Amino acid sequence: MKNNTRISRINDEVFKEISQIVWGELKDPRIGAMTSVVRVDTTQDLKYCKVYVSVLGDENQKASVMKGLKNASGFIRHLVAERVNLRLTPELIFKLDESAEYAVRMEQLMAQIAKDREEREVQKDAE
The missing domain is CATH 1.20.5 (Single alpha-helices involved in coiled-coils or other helix-helix interfaces)
Structure with missing residues (x-):
């Protein structure tokens, strides 16, 4: 029970930070205003974090946004590491949420x- 609460808190913090980064700090023109983080799921060992993203647009726009997020994942992970106090910063895996x-x-x-x-x-x- 305690571990689930911990992961839930971590998910909340990581979600908040990634949302803020995607919304206002990425300079990639592929990632537009119609992109939002829906939820994050961090594994128990904190090695991976699936980031579910919603993109309004056609298939080409969705593919472009996902490619941009994949390219920016190292930068986003670095910012999350600076802002969220964790021993390990999980690897970010972006998934399209439709x-x-x-x-x-x-x-x-x-x-x-x-x-x-x-x-x-x-x-x-x-x-």
């Missing part, structure tokens, strides 16, 4: 289903 887009798509589908159902009921009443 859950936000999935949620928007599901919402659109649900709205379309409701609209179609309403139209069928109006047609049924008119008959």
Whole structure:
């Protein structure tokens, strides 16, 4: 239990710092304003940290942002090491998180289903 709390606190700190770095400190033009850190998962041994990133845009923009983040991972890791007091600074592995887009798509589908159902009921009443 204690270890899970520790990892959770570390995840929170690393998330906060990486979000701040990605949002305001990276100069790479590939990483735009439509990029946000969704969550981080650090392994128990602190060797690796998966950083889940959401990117609004087409497939080319997503690929470009992910390439930019991969190239900047050493720099980001260095800044995290300076700001978060850890004996080991985990290696950062950036992953694309498309859950936000999935949620928007599901919402659109649900709205379309409701609209179609309403139209069928109006047609049924008119008959």
